Amino acid sequence: MAIRVTGVSKRFGVVRAVDRLDLSVDRGCVMALLGPNGAGKTTAISMMLGLAPPDTGTVLLYEGSPVDAVRAGRVGAMLQDGAFVPGATVRDVVELARALYPRPLDTDRVLSVAGLTGLAGRRLDKLSGGEAQRARFAFALAGGPELLVLDEPSAAMDVAARQAFWTAVRSYAADGNTVLFSTHQLHEADEHADRIVVLAAGRVVADGTPAQVRVKAGVREGISLDQAFLALTDPSTPTGTEQ
């Protein structure tokens, strides 16, 4: 098991960001974490990475604590707010990540997979939004982590970059690595995830393959996942609150 979350809750003041969350992710799985703004995706990811301690419950990565897994170089992450510092080049950050992890990938491979081959010498503060996002992906990937966590990874990418990005993610998982990503883009979850977990108000409201999520929401096959998503996360419908 790559990730095992048991009974995890986290509140910020009166807001219950994550509410008794249970979640297990198998090795080699590409899992999408889906949900509207404020559903608790980023908070859940922070706790899985050991950046924030849960108020209650436990998070295990590879049967140990998240901090230990991170320290052992088993985890690579692309955070939503993980901007780079000025003055460094794309190659600098890729080389830094490679030096920090025990089993790094080849530099040229990382650059080509992230679509940055021609930009290696470019300073990070001179990159466009989409390029910077690819550079952050390169940083997360360069160490060759067993678990790759991507918080809204493709938001600023154009269509071509996005396609290349998802191809890279799929092939990385095909090597036996685990990928967890969060997104608002339902079709991305639909096309690229083996499994979709829908969060609403800090709880899991649906969990399964894209087809199973449609069934759960009561929408027919062939109907876009958007309908299912709205049905599942609307607080006024009974399916939105699973007891």
Next chain:
Amino acid sequence: MRAYLRFELRRLVRDPRLLFFSVIGPVVTYVIFSGWSAGDRLEGLAAPVAVMIGLAGYGAVAGVLMVGSAVSQERASGWLHQLRVTPLPAREVVAVKAFLGSLTAIPPVIAVGAAAAVQHHIDLPYGRWAALVLLMWIGTVPFALLGLAIGYGLSPQIATSVTFLVFLTLSVLGGLLAPATYFPGWLRGLAHALPTYRYAELGWRSAAGQLPGGAELAVLGAWTAGFAVVAAWAYRRSTARR
């Protein structure tokens, strides 16, 4: 840790602002103003030597504080968060930052020293030059801690102005720009209590061929301990927030 140090060194070298404030600024100031008091004796030295050390210290403190307080931007941008999800331990990030900050003390000491040697034909034995550079480097420890305290404690918008204010206050009142010898008595008393004055005193004494004295070690030690406590508190607070 070596990889991170290398990464940060490359960034530092690419940042021209630092060079401007910490090297070009004090050198130009020295070239223009060191002639005015050339006949005096200050801090037990010929004035051109004493002013050289004051301005070298001014540049060194500027660089060290700038590097430390720049942590504020790295924190706000999320870069430090990003590093926390790599195997690099957080304490090594802090250690590299402090070490890197202290390194920026060396170029201004060498540059102002070179300017003084050319302009006033200052002729110190090699051993004293070496002691001077070494002590002016090691003596920046309290300022590296102060910079980190600002960097971890304050948001980027505030950190920049606070750094500038703290730097200006400490360097002017500490007699780095205008020698404290010219201060009225009460102001000189204040200067002697400041880390900047005592830091420069390490240099003044080594240029005169003396070992560091008890007074400056005591004052510098006290400020170092104080800044270390504040820096540690600011660091813990910044990591506990999220």
